[in-house]
Amino acid sequence: MEVNDKTIDKLSDLSRLIFDGEERDNIKRDLDKMLVFVDKLNSLDTDGVDPLVYMTEETLQLRKDEVGKELSPSEALKNGPSHDSDYFKVPKVLDK
Amino acid sequence: MQWGVHTIKSNGADKQIGLTRIHMEEDSGKSIHDISPFETLIDLNRAGVPLLEIVSEPEMRSADEAYSYLTEVRKLLRYLEICDGNMEEGSMRCDANISVMKKGAAEFGTRVEVKNLNSIRNVKRAIEFEILRHIELNETGGEVKKSTLTFNATTGETAIMRTKEEADDYRYFPEPDLQPLIVSKAYIEEVRKTLPPLPQELFHRYVHELGLSEYDAGVLTDDKYVALYFEELLKNVKSAKTAANWMMGEVKGYINEMAIEIQAFPLSPAKLAEIINMVVDGKMGQTLASQQLFPLLAKDPTSSAMKIAEQHALVQVGDEDELRSWVEEAVAKFPDKVEEYRNGKKGILGLFMGEVMRNSKGKADPNKTNELIRQVLEN
Amino acid sequence: MEDYTFTDLSKTREELLSGSVSATSLTNLYLKRAAEGDRFNAFLEVFHDSALTAAKRLDDKIASGQPVGKLAGAIVGIKDNMCYQGHKVSAASKILEGFESVFTATAIQRLIDEDAIILGRLNCDEFAMGSSNENSAFGPVKNPINEDLVPGGSSGGSAAAVAADLCMVSLGSDTGGSIRQPAAFCGLVGVKPTYGRISRCGLIAFASSFDQIGPFTKSVHDAELVYQVMAGRDAMDATSSSKSVHESPSTKEKFTFAYYDEVMNSPGLHPRTKELFIQKLDALRAAGHEVISTSFPYLDHLVPCYYVLTTAEASSNLGRYDGVHYGRRSEASEDIPTTYFNSRTEGFGAEVKRRIMLGTFVLSSGYYDAYYSKGQKVRRLIKNATDEILKKADFIISPTTPHPAFKMGEKANDPIALYLEDIFTVQANLSGNPAITIPMGTTDDGLPLGVQLFGRSFDEATLFRAASLI
Numbered sequence: 001m002e003v004n005d006k007t008i009d010k011l012s013d014l015s016r017l018i019f020d021g022e023e024r025d026n027i028k029r030d031l032d033k034m035l036v037f038v039d040k041l042n043s044l045d046t047d048g049v050d051p052l053v054y055m056t057e058e059t060l061q062l063r064k065d066e067v068g069k070e071l072s073p074s075e076a077l078k079n080g081p082s083h084d085s086d087y088f089k090v091p092k093v094l095d096k
Numbered sequence: 097m098q099w100g101v102h103t104i105k106s107n108g109a110d111k112q113i114g115l116t117r118i119h120m121e122e123d124s125g126k127s128i129h130d131i132s133p134f135e136t137l138i139d140l141n142r143a144g145v146p147l148l149e150i151v152s153e154p155e156m157r158s159a160d161e162a163y164s165y166l167t168e169v170r171k172l173l174r175y176l177e178i179c180d181g182n183m184e185e186g187s188m189r190c191d192a193n194i195s196v197m198k199k200g201a202a203e204f205g206t207r208v209e210v211k212n213l214n215s216i217r218n219v220k221r222a223i224e225f226e227i228l229r230h231i232e233l234n235e236t237g238g239e240v241k242k243s244t245l246t247f248n249a250t251t252g253e254t255a256i257m258r259t260k261e262e263a264d265d266y267r268y269f270p271e272p273d274l275q276p277l278i279v280s281k282a283y284i285e286e287v288r289k290t291l292p293p294l295p296q297e298l299f300h301r302y303v304h305e306l307g308l309s310e311y312d313a314g315v316l317t318d319d320k321y322v323a324l325y326f327e328e329l330l331k332n333v334k335s336a337k338t339a340a341n342w343m344m345g346e347v348k349g350y351i352n353e354m355a356i357e358i359q360a361f362p363l364s365p366a367k368l369a370e371i372i373n374m375v376v377d378g379k380m381g382q383t384l385a386s387q388q389l390f391p392l393l394a395k396d397p398t399s400s401a402m403k404i405a406e407q408h409a410l411v412q413v414g415d416e417d418e419l420r421s422w423v424e425e426a427v428a429k430f431p432d433k434v435e436e437y438r439n440g441k442k443g444i445l446g447l448f449m450g451e452v453m454r455n456s457k458g459k460a461d462p463n464k465t466n467e468l469i470r471q472v473l474e475n
Numbered sequence: 476m477e478d479y480t481f482t483d484l485s486k487t488r489e490e491l492l493s494g495s496v497s498a499t500s501l502t503n504l505y506l507k508r509a510a511e512g513d514r515f516n517a518f519l520e521v522f523h524d525s526a527l528t529a530a531k532r533l534d535d536k537i538a539s540g541q542p543v544g545k546l547a548g549a550i551v552g553i554k555d556n557m558c559y560q561g562h563k564v565s566a567a568s569k570i571l572e573g574f575e576s577v578f579t580a581t582a583i584q585r586l587i588d589e590d591a592i593i594l595g596r597l598n599c600d601e602f603a604m605g606s607s608n609e610n611s612a613f614g615p616v617k618n619p620i621n622e623d624l625v626p627g628g629s630s631g632g633s634a635a636a637v638a639a640d641l642c643m644v645s646l647g648s649d650t651g652g653s654i655r656q657p658a659a660f661c662g663l664v665g666v667k668p669t670y671g672r673i674s675r676c677g678l679i680a681f682a683s684s685f686d687q688i689g690p691f692t693k694s695v696h697d698a699e700l701v702y703q704v705m706a707g708r709d710a711m712d713a714t715s716s717s718k719s720v721h722e723s724p725s726t727k728e729k730f731t732f733a734y735y736d737e738v739m740n741s742p743g744l745h746p747r748t749k750e751l752f753i754q755k756l757d758a759l760r761a762a763g764h765e766v767i768s769t770s771f772p773y774l775d776h777l778v779p780c781y782y783v784l785t786t787a788e789a790s791s792n793l794g795r796y797d798g799v800h801y802g803r804r805s806e807a808s809e810d811i812p813t814t815y816f817n818s819r820t821e822g823f824g825a826e827v828k829r830r831i832m833l834g835t836f837v838l839s840s841g842y843y844d845a846y847y848s849k850g851q852k853v854r855r856l857i858k859n860a861t862d863e864i865l866k867k868a869d870f871i872i873s874p875t876t877p878h879p880a881f882k883m884g885e886k887a888n889d890p891i892a893l894y895l896e897d898i899f900t901v902q903a904n905l906s907g908n909p910a911i912t913i914p915m916g917t918t919d920d921g922l923p924l925g926v927q928l929f930g931r932s933f934d935e936a937t938l939f940r941a942a943s944l945i
Binding site (some may be wrong): 127138140267271 | 682712713790791811
């Protein structure tokens with residue numbers, strides 16, 4: 001698997017990250033190294049092996065549909081960089 | 097009980113629409129673009145509220161079938177109290193996938209998805225619009241692009257939100273913080289026991305066992321609480337048909353006039369049954385029961401039908417002596433009409449009947465009165 | 476008071492109850508030490524007021540003869556990725572600038588309920604990603620034993636603070652060795668409990684199927700005490716286990732310890748590490764324990780498997796930092812996309828970005844099966860192999876790290892070299908087993924080295940017993 005510009009474009013878009021200039025070269029190089037590194041897994045035969053998904057034996061327990069201790073709207077909103085008493089706010093581009 | 101299908105009406109016949117799956121999601125919140133001109137507001141006040149996504153098999157063949165399907169689904173949601181099914185308020189939403197097939201072709205054409213439709217009528221309109229658009233594109237050599245659309249209810253047209261050049265890359269994987277939920281057979285049985293009667297079962301029973309018309313059965317099962325009221329009423333009355341007539345007539349009339357829901361209807365099914373049974377037992381005429389006793393009892397719902405009937409002297413008179421005196425009074429009043437009757441004009445009997453009813457203030461037992469008039473005139 | 480020497484938590488509790496020290500004087504002393512120890516860059520913030528308030532409350536309790544908790548007088552530092560209501564938490568990242576917790580992590584609440592005093596939050600690698608504590612947005616932490624060296628990571632501040640006596644015990648989180656490796660580098664006891672043993676509610680998620688909270692202490696006894704207080708089912712974490720925490724340990728006098736041939740022959744193993752480890756094995760044999768060698772065919776696959784799975788989970792867990800809901804928003808935010816892109820690009824450090832990119836890759840369509848599913852399958856092979864070994868042996872024993880603490884900057888430019896730091900520790904996170912590191916000696920320069928034991932799942936009791944025996 002070779003990491004090319006198209007790969008970086010796609011992954012950075014999905015990751016919501018921007019890599020420009022030197023950082024772009026670095027991430028391309030590092031990702032390439034990392035992929036070579038993890039490619040080691042392909043040397044193992046895993047035919048017929050079930051993926052391990054759950055790390056404990058617990059199962060979800062149903063409970064009554066009751067209102068519990070919850071965050072108040074003001075607590076939930078207080079860490080937002082921009083908000084009013086009900087909503088988070090994000091800037092909007094004005095129609096041109 | 098059938099699994100995984102909804103039965104809908106298509107051109108008067110039953111048609112089954114398969115269920116692909118139902119899955120649970122959480123409301124992820126929504127963006128509001130039209131409150132502030134400079135900002136988009138992120139509304140997370142409903143975030144985390146559970147929601148069900150019902151995915152149907154691609155088996156609907158017209159906008160009307162989709163309309164019928166959604167109507168049935170919504171009825172079921174309401175019966176099961178999953179939600180109020182109010183599409184305008186967002187309790188229920190529909191994304192419709194549409195494609196057309198040329199006659200004789202083996203496969204459907206490219207599919208588009210119209211998102212977030214907010215009424216069943218708009219689902220139908222959007223589908224009709226898209227079907228025509230696809231056909232036109234096909235006939236003019238155009239191409240239907242795989243795309244996601246919105247529907248403008250004002251213009252009745254769809255508009256493209258985004259075209260799907262590449263498949264979405266959601267990167268879903270099992271959430272490590274959620275352990276499996278094991279739904280036991282016992283739990284399913286427990287839930288099944290708490291299920292209310294379902295609309296299609298009731299409809300079927302009303303039509304095939306009670307002999308009601310499809311129209312009446314439809315009206316009675318359209319709203320869960322109307323159906324539950326009727327079910328309760330059926331336990332207390334001797335004639336299902338009379339009970340249905342009262343539901344369709346007096347009860348519907350009352351709640352429409354008062355602009356209330358059946359839940360606010362003042363008379364319990366047992367109380368209403370008292371009136372209906374008086375009619376069925378011949379203790380009171382339909383007209384009297386409907387026009388006098390019903391409104392009086394509705395005003396005084398803690399009383400009983402019999403008590404009110406007595407208080408207001410509404411109880412039907414079946415006593416022969418009393419009836420005979422009214423009949424003779426009527427006969428004496430119209431000697432010439434008696435002559436006409438005896439000369440063969442049998443239809444004039446109604447005139448005497450009306451006179452007796454007038455004199456008895458509607459309390460005369462109509463069957464017995466009819467019989468008596470006949471006796472008196474023919475002797 | 477200035478010369479107060481901390482030995483262990485139960486002694487401190489007795490001193491408190493006997494009136495020879497007060498919680499307030501202890502808290503003031505440690506606030507002072509934390510300030511003096513500023514050069515290590517271990518504490519990102521001390522919770523001056525709330526610590527003194529808690530101390531006062533405890534002193535009042537003692538004065539009025541009320542019963543006090545098991546951790547009375549314990550001065551605790553917490554890693555900067557655990558929520559403590561009303562206090563800042565940042566995961567050592569710019570992206571959480573200004574964030575204040577709106578609830579308290581279950582593990583911390585349980586310490587508080589036993590009268591522990593939370594002194595402050597401790598530096599770490601950003602989002603717990605790193606093995607040298609050089610990835611913090613607030614600068615690297617120095618190893619108190621030699622300030623030119625790293626303290627290890629990612630819980631470097633937690634290790635340095637206990638090693639430098641800036642607090643009595645501390646909490647860290649361990650996703651691939653982030654407690655055990657810095658504990659070894661700083662000469663401490665460090666524990667990664669069984670996955671599911673301690674609630675992760677209130678722990679800022681890195682990789683949810685790997686992360687576990689655990690203690691840094693100066694003795695096995697203290698580690699067990701702090702662990703016991705935190706452990707046990709929590710309804711707020713569906714993966715937390717309902718298994719009883721108070722099982723009795725195995726009463727066996729002689730245990731079986733397994734070590735891997737591959738570790739002995741590993742070319743990266745420091746000669747002194749190997750020497751001390753062989754001495755440790757000899758000592759175990761001399762004490763009558765059985766030591767067996769075994770083969771572990773997946774040694775080279777541990778770290779790759781770990782990176783595939785943890786980066787995938789991290790890419791999802793870190794999706795929530797979007798400049799909208801909490802933390803920092805870029806000045807250059809013009810609409811929703813630029814808010815996301817610019818806030819994340821400015822807010823995350825290089826290592827976090829690398830891992831998000833790798834995680835995004837392994838989950839993306841077309842690569843999911845070849846990388847992510849493959850990783851999960853290999854994880855099962857590793858778990859099965861681990862279970863097999865632990866049928867024959869009570870514990871798997873290995874050096875905690877291949878070598879002692881290294882110089883700052885030494886591995887900064889080579890992510891893979893840094894990833895291999897975790898080679899002996901990641902297995903316990905991949906399989907879920909509990910593991911403990913205890914000091915095993917020092918190099919000629921006086922740098923500590925650790926030996927790691929890892930035991931059967933949910934049998935921490937026996938693990939602690941064995942750790943105190945050896």
